[in-house]
Amino acid sequence: MERIIKTIRFRPKREYLDNIVEQFETVTKKAMAEGSIDSYFTAILDEEILYVGIFNSKEDSVGIINKGIQWLDKRQDLLETFSETDKHFVVETGTIR
Numbered sequence: 001m002e003r004i005i006k007t008i009r010f011r012p013k014r015e016y017l018d019n020i021v022e023q024f025e026t027v028t029k030k031a032m033a034e035g036s037i038d039s040y041f042t043a044i045l046d047e048e049i050l051y052v053g054i055f056n057s058k059e060d061s062v063g064i065i066n067k068g069i070q071w072l073d074k075r076q077d078l079l080e081t082f083s084e085t086d087k088h089f090v091v092e093t094g095t096i097r
Helices: 014-032 064-073
Strands: 003-010 037-045 048-055 089-096
Touching (some): 003 064, 014 048, 014 064, 048 064, 064 089
Antiparallel strands (some): 003 048, 003 089
């Protein structure tokens, strides 16, 4: 069974950091119920949030990753942009062997 690791990095504007962290944790817990996330952790590094999730084959049909990206898209006004990409979040994907 192939598993995917996905990282999502984003930087809430300072005044929204606590609120975004709380909302993101709630959204992630709901996403766990869909069954495509084997494990995850969320870290706050300075003012950047780093989400790392391990996804199983159910992700193909559930689409939790895309739902998370849509959630962030709707909150772009609360996020800083990354100067190197001019985007509000950075997503990276890899396969676990």
